[in-house]
Amino acid sequence: SLTYDFYQKSCPRFNQIMQDTITNKQITSPTTAAATLRLFFHDCLLNGCDASILVSSTPFNTAERDADINLSLPGDAFDVVVRAKIALELSCPNTVSCADILAVATRDLVVMVGGPYYNVPLGRRDSRFSKASVVEGNLPRPTMSMSQIIKIFESRGFSIQEMVALSGAHTIGFSHCSEFANSLPNNTHYNPRFAQGLQKACGDYHNNPTLSVFNDIMTPNKFDNLYFQNLPKGLGLLGSDHGLAIDPRTRPFVEMYGSDQDKFFKAFAAAMVKLSLYGVQTGRIGEIRHRCDAFN
Numbered sequence: 313s314l315t316y317d318f319y320q321k322s323c324p325r326f327n328q329i330m331q332d333t334i335t336n337k338q339i340t341s342p343t344t345a346a347a348t349l350r351l352f353f354h355d356c357l358l359n360g361c362d363a364s365i366l367v368s369s370t371p372f373n374t375a376e377r378d379a380d381i382n383l384s385l386p387g388d389a390f391d392v393v394v395r396a397k398i399a400l401e402l403s404c405p406n407t408v409s410c411a412d413i414l415a416v417a418t419r420d421l422v423v424m425v426g427g428p429y430y431n432v433p434l435g436r437r438d439s440r441f442s443k444a445s446v447v448e449g450n451l452p453r454p455t456m457s458m459s460q461i462i463k464i465f466e467s468r469g470f471s472i473q474e475m476v477a478l479s480g481a482h483t484i485g486f487s488h489c490s491e492f493a494n495s496l497p498n499n500t501h502y503n504p505r506f507a508q509g510l511q512k513a514c515g516d517y518h519n520n521p522t523l524s525v526f527n528d529i530m531t532p533n534k535f536d537n538l539y540f541q542n543l544p545k546g547l548g549l550l551g552s553d554h555g556l557a558i559d560p561r562t563r564p565f566v567e568m569y570g571s572d573q574d575k576f577f578k579a580f581a582a583a584m585v586k587l588s589l590y591g592v593q594t595g596r597i598g599e600i601r602h603r604c605d606a607f608n
């Protein structure tokens with residue numbers, strides 16, 4: 313029951329305001345695109361794309377965003393949504409949901425860094441529920457086995473092929489050393505010189521937890537298929553990235569997307585539309601939040 317023209321009458325400048333906001337933000341803070349893409353993924357996997365991840369904790373409720381795995385989500389991603397919401401409230405008060413803002417901001421930012429355009433159906437409602445305690449085990453970790461990761465996606469209706477396509481998101485952005493560094497010394501899947509370089513870059517990560525490395529060492533800021541070309545060469549960053557190239561269930565898709573960017577873009581776009589529909593609330597369920605970081 314989502315529609316493409318949901319805000320056409322109620323907020324005719326919706327697309328323009330989104331476009332202006334994300335362009336401004338991405339130019340001044342170029343890490344925003346990757347940050348927002350990951351934020352959207354983490355929102356959708358937990359109870360659907362309902363902006364549950366944007367809510368701040370209160371003395372009475374420890375919210376999703378304060379779950380351990382979400383603490384590394386960069387502030388820029390939350391900020392771009394807040395900015396769009398403020399601009400939209402001035403133009404059309406109480407009309408546009410934070411969940412729709414996050415879905416469209418993600419799409420526009422992916423396009424801005426070179427990725428494929430896809431149409432985002434609109435009309436999502438914002439959740440009235442956000443709890444840190446339900447997060448653990450519902451989001452993939454790089455230390456999980458490929459079977460565990462596949463299971464997380466399959467339980468939400470995503471095929472192995474769709475999971476591989478979505479993982480192509482790691483063509484942009486970065487990861488903190490703590491996510492991969494302790495497996496460096498005895499992991500034979502890394503290209504040896506790459507592993508040495510990573511050891512060096514992460515040398516002091518116990519003392520300096522902010523140390524981080526690009527997910528795609530070839531084109532870290534460009535949305536392309538280099539991530540998939542890197543993986544079979546041992547140039548993946550996370551254990552789960554290597555896993556995609558090693559596991560016989562996922563490797564064929566890694567090779568396919570690595571050799572054909574057009575195929576990757578089509579698959580990524582289709583899987584992102586599917587992700588953006590996952591578990592959405594519509595009609596009179598949920599609410600249109602006044603502020604994205606608090607329930608009404």
Ligand code: HEM
Nearest residue numbers: 346347349350353384452453454478481485486487488552
């Ligand atoms: C397949 C299982 C996946 C695992 C195990 C995984 C794990 C991770 C980890 C540990 C990081 C580093 C976070 C940090 O240190 O700040 C990361 C970054 C990132 N992930 Fe994933 N991820 C997976 C799939 C996905 C999917 C499906 C998407 C989006 C569709 C995605 C988008 C991103 C992005 C864009 C970043 C970079 C964030 C930034 O630069 O701020 N990931 N991922």
Ligand SMILES: [Ca+2]
Nearest residue numbers: 355358360364
């Ligand atoms: Ca959610």
Ligand SMILES: [Ca+2]
Nearest residue numbers: 483528531534
């Ligand atoms: Ca790239």
